[in-house]
Amino acid sequence: MRFKKLLLIPFLLIWIVISCKGENENKPLKKENTVEAEFVRVVDGDTIVVNLNGMQEKVRLIGIDTPESRVNKRAFIQEKETGKNVQEIVELGKLAKEFTASKLKPGQKVYLEFDVQQRDKYGRLLAYVWLDDKTMLNKEIICNGYAYPLTVPPNVKYEEEFRxxxxxxxxxxxxxxKGE
Structure with missing residues (x-):
């Protein structure tokens, strides 16, 4: 009788693990310092607009820097940094913007994870953006080659992963x- 009970324990443990796994798969991401928002639109490769608590907020993705998607002051700075001309930078910026847009749909839920500093000098929220499938948008962009690492202390939580x-x-x- 005791032997039969011992045989039952491994099956019971497997059943518990499987049922707990299924429970969490459809739950939204819950991390410390994270809030849920609704995606509205892409500004450029590293900036999006979300609806947060009834207000539209610009969100700058922490830890990455994509080329500018339009001619502006920053595009000329990137020209000096990269050795590429402004038109090349803008074309690359448009590719980065398209990649970011391909990962998001208007009305989609996103989860903003904040680091130490929550806003930049322009008033934009600074966040790591998580999708329902538990992938981090910032990391997807840089891992697919559409951004450079940009570390601005004190927001350094994922710096090594991004590099x-x-x-x-x-x-x-x-x-x-491509083609470099």
């Missing part, structure tokens, strides 16, 4: 690095 993704994307010639 490694950037290195691999560049090595593989992904995104902006």
């Amino acid at each position: 490694e993704c950037f290195r691999q994307a560049r090595e593989k010639g992904l995104g902006l690095f």
Whole structure:
């Protein structure tokens, strides 16, 4: 009799693990310092607009920097930094913007994870943006080669992951690095 009970324990444990796994799969991402928002539109490759508590907010994705998608002051700075002309930068910026837009749909739920500093000097929210499938948008963009790492302390939580993704994307010639 005791032997039969012992045989039952592994099956019971497997059943518990399987049923707990299924329970969490459809639940939204719940992390510390995270709020739910509704995606509205893409501004450029590293900036989106969300509806948060009934207000539209611009969100700058922490830890990444995409080329500018229009001619502006920052595009000329990137020209000096990269050695590419402004038109090339804007074309690459449009590719980055398209990639970001391909990951989002208007009305989609997103989850904003904040780091130490929550707003930049322009009043934009600073966040790591998580999707329902538990992927981080910031990381997807840089891992697919559409951004450079940009570390602005004190927001450094995923700095090493982003640098490694950037290195691999560049090595593989992904995104902006095709043909380099």
